[in-house]
Amino acid sequence: MTPTALRRLVALLAGAAALTAADAASAYTVYVSNERGNSITVIDSTTLEAKQTVKIGRRPRGITMSPDGKVLFLCASDDHAVLAIDPATLKVMRKLKSGPDPELFALHPSGNPLYIANEDDNQVTVLDVEQNKVVAQVPVGTEPEGMAVSPDGATLVATSETTSMAHFIDTKTNKIFANVLVDARPRFAEFSKDGKRLWVSAEVGGTVSVIDPETRKIIHKVTFQIPGVSKEAIQPVGVRLTKDGKTAFVALGPANRVAVVNAETFEVQKYLLVGQRVWQLAFTPDEKLLFTTNGNSNDVSVIDVQDLKVVKSIKVGGAPWGVVVSPQ
Amino acid sequence: MSEGNLREASVGKTPAAPARHLGPAGYLVCMSGIVGRELLRFVQQKERFLSALVRPLVWLFIFAAGFRSTLGVSIIPPYETYVLYEVYVTPGLAVMIQLFNGMQSSLSMVYDREVGSMRVLLTSPFPRWYLLFSKLVAGVSVSLAQVYVFLAIARLWEVDIPPMGYLTALPAFILTGLMLGAIGLVISSLIRQLENFASVMNFVIFPMFFASSALYPLWRIRDASETLYIVCLLNPFTHAVELVRNALYGAFEPQAFAVVLGTTIVFFALAVVAYDPGRGIMGRRGGPKGEAA
Numbered sequence: 001m002t003p004t005a006l007r008r009l010v011a012l013l014a015g016a017a018a019l020t021a022a023d024a025a026s027a028y029t030v031y032v033s034n035e036r037g038n039s040i041t042v043i044d045s046t047t048l049e050a051k052q053t054v055k056i057g058r059r060p061r062g063i064t065m066s067p068d069g070k071v072l073f074l075c076a077s078d079d080h081a082v083l084a085i086d087p088a089t090l091k092v093m094r095k096l097k098s099g100p101d102p103e104l105f106a107l108h109p110s111g112n113p114l115y116i117a118n119e120d121d122n123q124v125t126v127l128d129v130e131q132n133k134v135v136a137q138v139p140v141g142t143e144p145e146g147m148a149v150s151p152d153g154a155t156l157v158a159t160s161e162t163t164s165m166a167h168f169i170d171t172k173t174n175k176i177f178a179n180v181l182v183d184a185r186p187r188f189a190e191f192s193k194d195g196k197r198l199w200v201s202a203e204v205g206g207t208v209s210v211i212d213p214e215t216r217k218i219i220h221k222v223t224f225q226i227p228g229v230s231k232e233a234i235q236p237v238g239v240r241l242t243k244d245g246k247t248a249f250v251a252l253g254p255a256n257r258v259a260v261v262n263a264e265t266f267e268v269q270k271y272l273l274v275g276q277r278v279w280q281l282a283f284t285p286d287e288k289l290l291f292t293t294n295g296n297s298n299d300v301s302v303i304d305v306q307d308l309k310v311v312k313s314i315k316v317g318g319a320p321w322g323v324v325v326s327p328q
Numbered sequence: 329m330s331e332g333n334l335r336e337a338s339v340g341k342t343p344a345a346p347a348r349h350l351g352p353a354g355y356l357v358c359m360s361g362i363v364g365r366e367l368l369r370f371v372q373q374k375e376r377f378l379s380a381l382v383r384p385l386v387w388l389f390i391f392a393a394g395f396r397s398t399l400g401v402s403i404i405p406p407y408e409t410y411v412l413y414e415v416y417v418t419p420g421l422a423v424m425i426q427l428f429n430g431m432q433s434s435l436s437m438v439y440d441r442e443v444g445s446m447r448v449l450l451t452s453p454f455p456r457w458y459l460l461f462s463k464l465v466a467g468v469s470v471s472l473a474q475v476y477v478f479l480a481i482a483r484l485w486e487v488d489i490p491p492m493g494y495l496t497a498l499p500a501f502i503l504t505g506l507m508l509g510a511i512g513l514v515i516s517s518l519i520r521q522l523e524n525f526a527s528v529m530n531f532v533i534f535p536m537f538f539a540s541s542a543l544y545p546l547w548r549i550r551d552a553s554e555t556l557y558i559v560c561l562l563n564p565f566t567h568a569v570e571l572v573r574n575a576l577y578g579a580f581e582p583q584a585f586a587v588v589l590g591t592t593i594v595f596f597a598l599a600v601v602a603y604d605p606g607r608g609i610m611g612r613r614g615g616p617k618g619e620a621a
Contacts, residue, residue: 173427256410261614273410301409 010254029326033060038319049183054090062104063322075102099125106147117144136174148189159186182209190239238281251278274301293320359462366466380474384421406577419573422540428473430508433467434516448469457600468505500575503569510595517602539564564591
């Protein structure tokens with residue numbers, strides 16, 4: 001076989017393989033906040049290439065999007081502000097009041113208000129994003145970070161890292177009505193789509209507590225064991241649940257793994273190897289792909305949700321922290 | 329074609345009329361005879377098949393497990409994400425199977441020479457290069473069977489290769505098999521006696537395998553020693569491994585391809601010269617007296 005013929009054959013086969021892979025996902029835009037790079041990287045979910053990296057804000061961490069996909073919200077921690085960004089141009093449209101050192105936030109399902117965790121001030125700021133007005137400031141435990149709003153919008157959960165608690169806040173009165181003690185350093189909270197389960201990760205405790213939001217009792221604590229990886233390296237942070245509530249993905253920090261957990265039996269099905277120090281996760285709206293931010297290797301790994309395989313790791317800016325995928 | 333047939337064929341022809349009446353069908357019969365004999369020998373030697381498999385599996389299960397690098401090997405092409413060491417080392421082990429197979433074929437050449445069946449083969453009316461090439465093809469067929477069984481077992485060990493990769497790697501495996509077989513042929517022409525084969529292990533197999541990218545990525549070797557890095561780059565085995573590694577992931581590495589193809593041609597040409605009783609070294613170094621005459 002001549003070199004050209006061989007090259008053609010290989011190109012043909014590779015092309016066929018690429019074609020089947022491309023079929024798998026629709027085109028979404030993925031936005032990644034780079035904590036040390038002070039930038040946002042934009043990734044195309046079809047080509048899985050980083051399209052551009054734009055300098056924006058100082059120490060950007062939490063990142064989310066309005067339900068209509070028209071506004072990108074970004075916690076610029078060292079600017080002590082939340083930036084409202086046009087996702088098309090990546091220009092800052094408005095600088096919103098966030099209270100000091102915003103780290104992570106959650107948007108009400110209706111698109112307003114925005115609930116912001118102020119890490120240094122032990123409070124949650126409730127911000128009307130349309131009027132740029134602070135509606136309330138709710139005192140919580142020390143170092144709040146994880147934020148989640150129940151699908152019906154009635155309950156806000158904030159987790160405080162040092163107090164090791166999940167605070168349940170009524171979104172009508174903006175008052176805490178219950179606290180649940182979880183394992184050390186809870187950093188993330190996620191409701192199931194039916195609102196019947198709340199998953200709270202504990203970074204130092206190495207566990208994920210599954211809570212019944214109605215009784216506020218811990219139903220189960222998911223633990224992780226990876227052969228050859230020390231227990232201390234297993235530090236759960238980001239959690240995402242599929243819409244059908246059957247599978248949970250848990251980012252395990254410096255274990256460089258994402259755990260796939262059966263959300264009904266709470267058994268770990270698989271550990272997927274991703275980049276270094278994985279923290280936050282985001283699905284595409286069709287749930288075909290899951291993106292992970294790997295802070296120490298400066299890349300984003302892409303997981304094929306159906307095959308449970310890591311398909312690619314994409315270089316982004318310095319220390320990627322948060323990730324969000326456009327709804328369209 | 330069995331040895332008996334070969335002998336009859338050679339006896340039936342007059343030495344004055346070589347190769348002229350041998351149509352393509354004849355060539356095919358000749359090759360299928362040689363390949364068939366090699367495959368038959370392979371199938372009947374179950375121990376050989378097992379040992380060919382056990383060697384890389386020991387590396388995969390024991391060495392790679394101890395060396396796991398649980399937190400992932402840095403991304404280098406063709407990998408698009410982090411891989412475990414098991415995944416990294418698999419292409420190198422697959423080509424190692426072919427390396428041992430190539431040397432084993434050379435061993436069988438020495439054996440054939442000692443027992444005299446080589447002389448029968450070389451008195452066939454087909455051109456010498458064609459006979460040697462058929463020998464190479466025979467060796468490659470055997471190695472492909474071994475390689476794919478190994479890859480199937482590795483898959484059970486969570487060495488996930490894209491399904492298309494098994495197909496795209498086939499031409500690469502054929503070429504690397506030919507290269508290592510050709511090197512084996514040249515070596516077999518240099519070995520005086522069967523007993524010397526152990527030295528082939530020491531002087532050929534081990535250095536080729538260890539001074540390559542089979543076990544460690546080249547950047548890591550470069551970190552350790554620039555000289556060793558250059559040695560690895562000069563080692564055709566490195567390029568064979570990289571050609572296969574890329575092909576397994578549907579990628580084509582032109583440099584590795586060029587080196588492997590070039591090495592195959594050079595060593596095959598050397599083998600043809602070496603096995604020419606008139607000019608070659610076989611007669612002088614080879615078996616019983618008078619064979620060269």
